[in-house]
Amino acid sequence: MHQKRLIQSEIDTLNNILTHINDELENLNRSERKVAEVILADPQTATRSTIAVLAKASQVSEPTVNRFCKKFNTAGFPDFKLHLAQALARGVPYVNRNVEPEDTSDSYTPKIFDATISSLAYAKEKLSPAVINQAVDQLIQAKQILFYGLGASGPVAQDAQHKFFRFNIPVTAYDDVLMQRMAAAACGTGDVVVVISYTGRTKELVDIAALARKSGACVIGITASASPLAKHCSVVLGVEAPEDTDVYMPMTSRIVHLAVIDVLATGVTLRRGPGFLSHLKKIKDSLKDTRYQTEPATRQN
Amino acid sequence: MHQKRLIQSEIDTLNNILTHINDELENLNRSERKVAEVILADPQTATRSTIAVLAKASQVSEPTVNRFCKKFNTAGFPDFKLHLAQALARGVPYVNRNVEPEDTSDSYTPKIFDATISSLAYAKEKLSPAVINQAVDQLIQAKQILFYGLGASGPVAQDAQHKFFRFNIPVTAYDDVLMQRMAAAACGTGDVVVVISYTGRTKELVDIAALARKSGACVIGITASASPLAKHCSVVLGVEAPEDTDVYMPMTSRIVHLAVIDVLATGVTLRRGPGFLSHLKKIKDSLKDTRYQTEPATRQN
DNA sequence: ATTTTTATGTAAGTAAATTACATTTCTGTT
């Protein structure tokens, strides 16, 4: 409970002077609150306003706006606008990030993209390159790699398999618990099991991770760092998605996981050295005959 | 070829005034180039400079700086700084977005996230909510939904199935051409086939889309808008990923596709009305017993 | 060589932001 709140507020701080304003609303003077409300109502416009316009809109004097800006650790109005613009550029709606029942395709389309983007931005900050490196260390020397995911993470595991087969290492993705358990029991030193789970709380999967570990495999978790699953992993790639984003179905979480897979695949590719690129090219080129070529007969649209 | 260039430069404008400046360096006047160089050398500082300071640093007059700004489609110097600040906030490196052989985990990790984020930002701008709406129109009244994907799009189709089964419509994902072809042949009015393909040039899949269409199905394409596949679709959700991002394996493209799936699923959910949320909740809650609860014994990490 | 176009700078004017100071409003005390 408390943990979740903490994460949320970290996201806020990380991203956003807007959330900061929102949080401080209580502690502001009457006039300053007017300013805050006008800004929060339409921050995009605020970034393009002059101090005079904003003062008028808030029905306060210009110096009040200026004082307001300084309260938020900015040098003055122009600097404040700069911070505001940067917060907005991150694409994070500071309130109402969630889709509402009244939304139309005009409004929910950008909201979903924004939520996805902001999860990625958050994960980018939080993921430690050092830990990525550890994971790559393990993957590069694996005799065999297994990707495990259940539910929405099933396709993520499949996707990972689709990437890693290129490395000439035996790779399998399992999305059912029986196969996962059997394969985990059969593991030995040199095998790497990558367990993908958003919550890290699925009992079966926690069990299976423990089992794989006991069998001598290296277990890499792509999961929430403070989860039961994480405790059983040799390497934890911690990704906590903000609360409330995935209301009733997994959305942003699995996309972040895919991005992590991309990072790992890239890491392995680079370790393999420049000669390996031609190998990848060969695989890509193998598809050539199955495709229509780009040049001809594509004048339209 | 030309098409690609166009898309690339659009991305630049959208994402990143810095890349835009970098690309246009050649086409600038001598004085304006001086300004460009000073800005590129330290864009962060530029956002906090006044026009006078920047003019002096570039050894040109203030109006030259002003004219420079206007060349990049900004209203003037303050507006230019705003764009610059936003570009920087996105954290997208304006040159060398691509992973280089020399990169370490410190550098390739953020690069991959940035590339993913910027593809999403681009898709967000380009996707038309009206077309989304058309697709949702079709999906909401479908007797049956089929998701087709090959290769890297296979897992995307699986993921879509995993989302759409919640809507109480028969949903199937196929990732092999034989099943796809047979199912397409068996389609009739009221069936919706969602074909997912990054390039839109896989011959088999283009064939299959045409077949499904001929059978009376509505074909929704999540693919490049100017592709052979797009020509056979009833509704095209056009997503062109920037060139060079997915060098030797599909990376950002499939993530954008997943985001599109999320948007569609959200659209369908909203159409179903508020009562439907409790149905979704029921599905989510069904997992409760398979999970460790959040509260207890999670003090560490 | 001359005209035309393009590039750049100067200087003036306008707009924006900040500061100093005056006034009002609130708070707590007698």
Next chain:
DNA sequence: AACAGAAATGTAATTTACTTACATAAAAAT
């Protein structure tokens, strides 16, 4: 309830920043 002190807000002046109009210089074309 009246008053002193403090805090909040506004007014007006000042400073700073930005833009425009125009002039000059450089380059390109005839």
